Amino acid sequence: MKQQTLAIAADQGEGFEHYRKPTKRDAFLAKMQEIVPWRALCEVIEPHYPKAGNGRPPIGLERMLRMYFVQHWFNLADEACEEALLDSTALRRFVGIDLGRERVPDGTTLLKFRRLLEKHKLGEALFAKVGEVLQTQGLKLGTGTIVDATIIGAPSSTKNADKQRDPEMHQTRKGQQWYFGMKMHIGVDSRTGLAHSAVVTAANVHDKHALSELLHGNEQRVYGDSAYASQKALIASKAPKARDFTNQRVRKDGEIDEAERSKNHNKSRVRARVEHVFAVVKRLWGFAKVRYRGLAKNATRAFVVLGLANIYLARQRLMA
Numbered sequence: 001m002k003q004q005t006l007a008i009a010a011d012q013g014e015g016f017e018h019y020r021k022p023t024k025r026d027a028f029l030a031k032m033q034e035i036v037p038w039r040a041l042c043e044v045i046e047p048h049y050p051k052a053g054n055g056r057p058p059i060g061l062e063r064m065l066r067m068y069f070v071q072h073w074f075n076l077a078d079e080a081c082e083e084a085l086l087d088s089t090a091l092r093r094f095v096g097i098d099l100g101r102e103r104v105p106d107g108t109t110l111l112k113f114r115r116l117l118e119k120h121k122l123g124e125a126l127f128a129k130v131g132e133v134l135q136t137q138g139l140k141l142g143t144g145t146i147v148d149a150t151i152i153g154a155p156s157s158t159k160n161a162d163k164q165r166d167p168e169m170h171q172t173r174k175g176q177q178w179y180f181g182m183k184m185h186i187g188v189d190s191r192t193g194l195a196h197s198a199v200v201t202a203a204n205v206h207d208k209h210a211l212s213e214l215l216h217g218n219e220q221r222v223y224g225d226s227a228y229a230s231q232k233a234l235i236a237s238k239a240p241k242a243r244d245f246t247n248q249r250v251r252k253d254g255e256i257d258e259a260e261r262s263k264n265h266n267k268s269r270v271r272a273r274v275e276h277v278f279a280v281v282k283r284l285w286g287f288a289k290v291r292y293r294g295l296a297k298n299a300t301r302a303f304v305v306l307g308l309a310n311i312y313l314a315r316q317r318l319m320a
Contacts, residue, residue: 130308
């Protein structure tokens with residue numbers, strides 16, 4: 001065991017700051033430290049991670065992964081994440097950095113790590129690995145899937161070097177308002193409320209076009225809003241045993257069908273669970289707007305954030 005330096009002792013409050021009490025950030029990081037399957041996730045990245053050779057030895061993989069997750073949890077840019085680690089003792093303790101012995105990995109190092117994940121599409125692999133780990137903990141897929149999509153905004157301004165908007169993002173109309181960006185489609189298990197599949201498209205792609213990719217095939221019920229109405233043939237092609245429990249349109253010939261509206265209300269009690277995932281991703285993790293240009297980079301972030309959201313939503317089961 002390494003001897004502690006004065007810096008790490010100060011960070012841990014040993015002999016200093018007698019009146020400091022744990023904050024919500026401390027409690028959150030302590031919980032994530034315990035329930036995130038670090039070894040399993042590192043095994044996904046390790047084959048692609050640089051190995052020690054004649055040059056400068058690479059930073060430890062788990063340390064970079066922890067820093068990368070901190071970036072997502074607190075919605076930080078690369079350089080902002082570096083500054084947050086320099087500023088916060090709680091974050092340094094979580095990542096495992098002793099300023100008395102080593103420096104905080106800079107924003108460029110985090111950028112290279114992020115590009116490594118994007119190049120090898122490891123965001124999808126991390127999301128899948130989290131799903132495997134959760135299933136071994138008893139959170140297995142049930143017989144129902146809830147499908148839905150949400151818009152992730154992108155800058156619509158052309159005041160940039162290229163004098164144009166991101167060509168991979170598009171605009172779409174929702175209600176009486178126009179939105180520009182991309183769309184994140186997810187399939188959520190109706191029993192556990194955890195996302196098991198996801199697709200990222202431009203915002204102008206209709207929700208129904210991603211439907212078949214969101215089903216695992218063993219469903220007996222498929223829930224969704226009225227955007228997925230009249231898709232029984234598409235559902236049957238991927239999940240032959242599934243019954244269509246998507247919300248149907250209630251206005252027919254200018255009149256409202258009260259019986260159909262009552263059915264939709266009952267279906268929505270189950271369908272509302274998909275909103276819990278979106279609340280964590282967009283409100284808690286701050287992924288309401290894209291940070292990068294292009295669908296591929298933001299898709300990697302979307303898959304990683306969904307995996308972290310699954311861990312967060314299952315935290316009580318994992319802690320038990």
